Amino acid sequence: MKKVMWVSFILAAVLMAGVCFAQPKGELVVLQGAPINATDPAKYNSIPESNFALAVFDTLYLNDEKAIPQPRLALSHKLVNETTWEFQLRKGVKFHNGVTMTAKDVKFTFDRTLDPQTKTFFYPFISTIKEVKIIDDYAIQIITNGPDPILLKRLSFALFILPADLFQEKGAEAFFKNPVGTGPFKFVSWTRNDRMVLEANEAYWDGAPKIKRLIFRPVPEVATKIAELQTGNADVITNIPPFLVDQVKNSPNAVVQSVPSGRVMFLYINCLADGPLKDKRVRQALNYAVDRKAIIDNVLKGSGVQMPVNLTPLHFAYDADLKPYPYDPEKAKKLLAEAGYAKGLKLVFNSPSGRYILDKEIAQAIAGMYNAVGIETDMKIHEWGSYTQILTGKKLQDIGFIGWSLVLADPDSTFVPYFTPESAFSYYSTPELKEKILRGRTMLDEKNRAELYKEIQKDIYEQAPLVFLYQQIDHYGVAKRVQGFQVRGDELMLFNKVSK
Missing domain, CATH: 3.10.105.10 (Dipeptide-binding Protein; Domain 3)
Incomplete structure (x- = not known):
């Protein structure tokens, strides 16, 4: 009897481990209408690049589908005075190279992005920020040039945290050939105008992705995108023209998700x-x-x-x-x-x-x-x-x-x-x-x-x-085998909870 109970206990533990620690599997192919032209978040000027960044990097906050900022690498904040905000950072977050993220990395990212020499397209969005001060390894202050009613929304956009030491060791050009972030997916390869290949970060602080490999491909031709979806070569496609929505809806292996x-x-x-x-x-x-x-x-x-x-x-x-x-x-x-x-x-x-x-x-x-x-x-x-x-x-x-x-x-x-x-x-x-x-x-x-x-x-x-x-x-085509994907009004796509 004891032997049977012991075997049952071991079997239950194994099954539980399989549920809690399921390994990422499968490949998800996403077709967007425009190419990714840069791996440096400071150089982005389009949604396809932002979607890549959301996979590889993290921000302090991230707007939800209702445009309300939610904590990510920051855990909490308080307003010290009209121009001083204090933030507590999440502990135990690792960059893809295994190094722990600290306030030093956050300050470095902000300083670099705000530096006029960086020439970021999105400087107008963050120019209200005057400086970042380190309190300790997991606390910072952000000083603004004046009162800023939407600072948390600014922190949800374009300020993707980079590893300070690795970046300074390699230099910008070498670093962005093999970018390293804290995001749910790791960079694998980039063939310009063809594909961006990423793989699951199994040590991701918010739980390992369910997909092993994520691929972004630029396909501006509508007929090609739809054919790729219907033949099973793509899992998510963007920008379906309205006159082809019914064609995708009537496909046996795809659905259409639409959103204002x-x-x-x-x-x-x-x-x-x-x-x-x-x-x-x-x-x-x-x-x-x-x-x-x-x-x-x-x-x-x-x-x-x-x-x-x-x-x-x-x-x-x-x-x-x-x-x-x-x-x-x-x-x-x-x-x-x-x-x-x-x-x-x-x-x-x-x-x-x-x-x-x-x-x-x-x-x-x-x-x-x-x-x-x-x-x-x-x-x-x-x-x-x-x-x-x-x-x-x-x-x-x-x-x-x-x-x-x-x-x-x-x-x-x-x-x-x-x-x-x-x-x-x-x-x-x-x-x-x-x-x-x-x-x-x-x-x-x-x-x-x-x-x-x-x-x-x-x-x-x-x-x-x-x-x-x-x-x-907007109309998106999604393969029926894909689970957990939901379109958003801001066109951003999150894949860390998606499976197939």
Whole structure:
């Protein structure tokens, strides 16, 4: 009897160990519409790169699906005074090389990212941070330049913690050829424009991933992505065009997950260069000439919502009383004539292809609408990597199709990069607008801050520095064998709890 009980005990222990300590297994293949162009978080400028970073690195906080910051490498915080925040860090976190993460690594990461020599695209988001002080190995203070009502959201974005000693030993170039973080997956290999291969970090502080190998591949061609999903060569695909949603839904081995996105689509207008686009009437004409409803109904098959500015209802202080520009081609012609372009004008119209849902097709549809009011367009289609270099290098000719994600779910993370002149993304600003935007950064009173942001929205609606289009509704294809994957409105994808 005792022998039977002993054998039963051993068997139960083995089975329990199998449940609690199941080894990662299988391979998950994710197809995104654009390539990963950098492994250095300071150099990111797109969601595909952020999704890679979330797999390999960690931030102090991370926004949940409702854009509420949740503790990650930080355990807790307290506000010492209006400009001083104190954070307790999580103990026992290991980098992929086995070294324990401490406050030294956090300070190093912040110092490097804030250094102007690093030239991070996302400096505008974190420029409120003045310095980081180490209290002890697991406590830091963050000093801000002024009161910062959304500091925790800033810490959820773009500040991925790096190992200080290893980075300084190798140097940036060598380090980012084989990046090391604290995240759920370890870097294996990167073939530019082909694939990024990662493997499970079985010592991950938040539990080992269930997937052994994670692969990101850039596939801008929609038909190819869907074929890969349906044949079992891919597990998750992004940016399914609305007219193909039913095809994927009817597939025997895949489902569609849809979500209203925090991404708003619009056209850049280069207001920096001399010419017709410096005239507000021309910019307003560009807005009146676009039939947004026709684009949403006919091209997007209902997968969009017209927007009056470059925010969405998911953003703090979004002004629901502000209505989108109506489609009024006659008013567009009248404004062009008042600006001295009664006989029309010619603009270069730029667009990526495959980065966003039907980006090229929508750009071409808008070009047709412009032609109808006397605006001749020279259409130029770009590969995504070269397009972002053009945009952030302030080399855009005339107008260009683009989208901006939810980021911090706050107007600050849209208005600062787009409407302050120091930003790499900005093609329009005025001293008055900049002053209001920077004032909003330091207002702790939510009601007053919301009122200011609504005032700013009315300003940019009137000045029309962009052609405001629509909020995107995202459709993802997911293989039925995949468990635990859930789409988010901010387009970020987390895979540490996913299995198949």
